[in-house]
Amino acid sequence: MPTDDATTLFYEIVWPLRADVVRFAQFLCKDAVTAEDIAQETLLKAFRALGRAHDRTGNQKAWLFAILRNAWRDRLRKRQSEVRFEDLADEPSAAEIGTEAVEYWNDPQALLNGFSDRQMIDALQALPDEIRWTLLLVDVEGVGLQEAAEILDVPLGTIKSRAHRGRSMLRQALLPLVRKMRRLDEPSPVAGFVQPEEL
Amino acid sequence: MSQNFSERNETLLDQAVAARLAKLRSLPTDTARIDRLIREQIPAPVAQQRRYLTQHPFQAVAASLLLLSSIVAVVLLAVSSGPVLAEPLQMAKVHEDIVAGRVPVMQVNSIDAANRMLNTESPDSPKLPNVPDSHVMACCMKSVQNKQMACVLLKNDGVPITLAVAHAADMKLGPAPIVTKDGVDYRVQAVGDLNMVMTTHDGKWLCLIGKLPSDRLMDVASQVRF
Numbered sequence: 001m002p003t004d005d006a007t008t009l010f011y012e013i014v015w016p017l018r019a020d021v022v023r024f025a026q027f028l029c030k031d032a033v034t035a036e037d038i039a040q041e042t043l044l045k046a047f048r049a050l051g052r053a054h055d056r057t058g059n060q061k062a063w064l065f066a067i068l069r070n071a072w073r074d075r076l077r078k079r080q081s082e083v084r085f086e087d088l089a090d091e092p093s094a095a096e097i098g099t100e101a102v103e104y105w106n107d108p109q110a111l112l113n114g115f116s117d118r119q120m121i122d123a124l125q126a127l128p129d130e131i132r133w134t135l136l137l138v139d140v141e142g143v144g145l146q147e148a149a150e151i152l153d154v155p156l157g158t159i160k161s162r163a164h165r166g167r168s169m170l171r172q173a174l175l176p177l178v179r180k181m182r183r184l185d186e187p188s189p190v191a192g193f194v195q196p197e198e199l
Numbered sequence: 200m201s202q203n204f205s206e207r208n209e210t211l212l213d214q215a216v217a218a219r220l221a222k223l224r225s226l227p228t229d230t231a232r233i234d235r236l237i238r239e240q241i242p243a244p245v246a247q248q249r250r251y252l253t254q255h256p257f258q259a260v261a262a263s264l265l266l267l268s269s270i271v272a273v274v275l276l277a278v279s280s281g282p283v284l285a286e287p288l289q290m291a292k293v294h295e296d297i298v299a300g301r302v303p304v305m306q307v308n309s310i311d312a313a314n315r316m317l318n319t320e321s322p323d324s325p326k327l328p329n330v331p332d333s334h335v336m337a338c339c340m341k342s343v344q345n346k347q348m349a350c351v352l353l354k355n356d357g358v359p360i361t362l363a364v365a366h367a368a369d370m371k372l373g374p375a376p377i378v379t380k381d382g383v384d385y386r387v388q389a390v391g392d393l394n395m396v397m398t399t400h401d402g403k404w405l406c407l408i409g410k411l412p413s414d415r416l417m418d419v420a421s422q423v424r425f
Contacts, residue, residue, distance in 0.1 A: 007244050018237070019228040019300065026306070027223065036233060043237050108215035113357060116334045117226055118308050120219060139220035167216040168209075 006050040013060050014046045020141065021064055027136055028072065030125050041071040062147040065137060069151055104178045105171065111178060123173040131166040138163050227300040227337045227352065234303075282371045283344040285363075285397075285406065291390035293341050294361040294408040297352050304337040304352065313338035313351050324349045325364045325403060328423040333360070346370060355419055360409035362423075370404035372397055380417045387413045401425045 018039075025039040026032070045067045055063075105111065112120075124132055124140075130152070137148040138159065149159045296302045307313040310329050317324040321340050324347055333353040341348045346369035353360045375386040375397070386397040395408040396416045400423060407416045 007241060010241060011243055018233060019230050022230050022233055023224075023226065023228040026228070036236075039233055040236055043233070044240060047241055105212060108212050109218065112215055112219035113222075115219070116354065117223060117336065118334070120223060124220075135220060139217045140223050142221060142224065163217075164209075164213060167213045170216055170220075171212060 006047060009050045009054065009056075010047045013050070013054075013056070014043060014064065017061055017064055018043060020061055021068060024065060024068060024136060024141065027121055027124060027140065028068075028132065034075070038068065038071050038075060041074075042068040045071060059143075059147060061141070062143050062151060065141065065143065066151045069133070104175065111181070112174075114181060115174065115177065119174070119177060123170055126173055127166060127169055131162055131169060134159060134162040135166040135170065139167070225300065227297060227304045227306070229303050229305040229337070229339075231303045231305070282369055283346050284371045284373050285343045285348075285365075286373070287375075287388045287390050287395060289343060290363065290395055290406055290408055291393050293348075293350060293363065294359075294393060294395075297337065297339065297350060297361055298359050302339060302341075304339040306337050307335055307351075309335050310351065313349075317349050321347065323347065325366050326425065327351050327362070327364055328400075328403070328405075328425045330362065330419060331422050331424070333419065333422075343370070353419075355409070355411065355415075358409055358411050360407055360411065360416070360419060362419075363406040363408070365404045367399045367402050367404045372399070372404070378413070378417070380414075381421055383417075383421065385413075385417050385420065387417075389413075396420055 021042050022035075022039045025035040025042070029035040029038065042064060046064055049067065124135060127135070133152055134148065137143040137151060138145060143151070145156060145159050145163075149156045152159065154162075297304055305313075305316045307316060310327050313335060314327050317327070317338055317340055324340055327338070327349050330353060333355045335351060336354055336359070337352040339350050341350050341363070343365075346365060348363045348365045350361055350363045353362055372386050373388075375388045378385050378387045378396075383398055383400075388395050388397075392410055393408055394411060394413045394416055395406055396413055397404070397406045398420060399405070400420075403425065405420060405423065407420050409416060411419075
């Protein structure tokens, strides 16, 4: 049973990080209602956990994301009687995803900055769950690789390969937009003027 | 050799993606709803307040009456006062607070969604206009001396711009250099590296703020459609 101390701790430790929890849930879930439910459940679970012994020296944000992970899994379990987490072994490796059109990706930073935040979030949300979790933790939230491995309960090497694979999949997902942008950049031939063939 | 090149290329691409994703961390997040839901279930510690109320009931009643009369006075003042002046410093702070996520905002991706959200929060809020070619990110309500202002955070060419809209009858255009562009008068001001342009349009007061040349801000202002 949480005590007054737990309430004080909650407003000291968890409350300042609530925006991180809400944002993470919003990026994780396509559905805004589900995201809000998961964020709320995470904060309430954190409050209940504070009633027990709590390590105040650790990374509190990583601790909250671990709770969010459990809340998300609980929700999946409720939705389907038997949860089948994605079997990533069946997924193609980064090398197998397809040869990315490298010529489209010169000056990648400028290109990526040209995408709106919404486009980036949509591309993230189209990724498989475990890959999305990895990129959200490691790249978006800046959680350390080791901490991300602990949250997702996988070896460190798996996190590294998932992060690499995820970034490659994200680029792949953005490629149609990149092609579109590149086409817009190219000067269009003037009507009625036949461009000379290159010799 | 070509394998080395390809690995280096992959690393650069990975770093670019990671850097772009990290920027999502600074997106403003609206926590107003979740705050309300959580506070309902976990009330903030009030032990001291409770003790005070039981030990000093008369003082508590007197304090409540004083608070009530202050609220009434503020409401009366707001209703009776005329148009107010939005100081450039105030407006710059509004913009900086929204961009830095220091104030609760609602994430939206269209002006229609922003208007719906703001109307739910505050039915009398001024309607936001459409701004073609700008990406809509977030919205919130602010007030200047109790006059409501609907604010929307836009991104134009990757630069965040705050568009604040109020009823023209509520806001004064302050003393500032006037620049006329396409027949419209704009008051042009700057605070640090932030530029802002103010004008009236269709019975509305508009203010655009951002780290863009004032010329560009005027271009954006000229695109607004109510």
